[in-house]
Amino acid sequence: MSLVLGEEETPRRLSRRRRSNRKKPPQTLDPLEEFNWSFDKCQVEDDYPIEIPKKSLYPYMEDLLKKKLSVRESALRTLVEEFETNVQSEFAREYFFTLVRRCHNCLKRGSTTEIELALQLIGLVALTLGEGDYAHEIYEDSFVFLPQVLLKSKLSHAVKVMECLSIVTLVGAKDSVDTERSMNFIWEFMSQESKHPSSVAASAISAWALLFSDVEKRSISPKKWKGLIPYLLKQLEQDDEYVNGASIEALALIFENGSLEKFSNQAEEYASIKDMKDGIMKEIKRICNGIKQDVSKILEDDYDKKTTLTFGGTRVSFTTWSQFKQINYIRRFLGYGFTNHMMENEHLHNIFRFAPATSECNDVVELCKPEFEEVAVRVFLPEIRRKDCKKRIYLSPSSLLSKGRTKLRNKHRSLAEETKAGHFDEEDFD
16 A cells, blocks of 8 residues: 655645635545555655745734634634644744633634634644643643533534644643543543534544553553443444544554553453453454454554655654554644654654754765875886985985875865865866
8 A cells, every 4th residue: 555645736736725625524534544544554655845935923813813703714724824834833932822822712702613723723833832831831721721612612613622632632741641631531522421423423532542542551540441442342333434443543552552451341251361352353343344344454463564654755664553643643633734844843753753854955065085095106116226226216206106195195285275165176076
């Protein structure tokens, strides 16, 4: 299976496509196809960032205070596009508090479009800032305004709320306690008695799986998630591809983690963890049929998980479901700006242990100075009959050997002077 992250596009074409994408549902791709992208061995063709000039964002931030709804929506749309396509680190560090507070105001009084853009912008600001006190402050604030948005909107913004919470937590959580706090919030929402729309259920499961991918095995609570595997198996029975794909994705992460007994209230019925895993696999194969059967193969122990991506000539390899989940989720969140962020966003470099190759100007040629150079001169030396002839041939300043040594010293002296001056003449190397 091959994958191309995106062809290079002109700024005008890119802007037109971004506007059209905002009118589509949150997940525009077939979820099982999207899932296969993450969990399939592939070699990605080399992808380079799209160069889009940065705008001055301060006037748009000021427009968020305007009373006219259309002005605020336009400003939010521009800010979202700029944070998606360019890494606005300096602006985010300087104005993050003002940006987030004004987004909170938009959440209180805005339209559906304004609220969704504000939630997206908060996530983008956190991802741009990277881990630290600023992002952690956004994380703490999220538990104040996100529950209010959920309660007020009656699930109309649930998808964006889950997306915002998962990104903010992934960046801003200081430890596993913070991460499990967000996971518990999502789990309580998932396990409500009332049935959620498929898009909402899939987004909640996917957001929970993203945060779970960032938690170490030893840090998982042994009591909070007892009903999760039965819940996911029940979701697999639903005739909805989005929910099925998200459920298989979460199960793959749980299998990789290995702590099956922490996610099922039926652990006591099995003699060992291996028997428990075999029982769950048997149930999954019974539920899955047709296209689901192919997806369930990723849960097998012998499934080859290695994937290699290439950005700007630099390769990065992934060998775990956790890494695949994180990069796939962030890729969808950033859209066409994903490659730019992978090349310039230091937080993504730290998450994926990715060091992009530094490019140098084409018109600058590196001056190479040899550490050792040897000169050989072929001369015909007749038989020396007198000792004074030997001295003249080897030690005389006018001899061939002396001239060769002088020429070599002059060349070294010239190279040293040009190195200090910062340039050189290409003819010296002809």
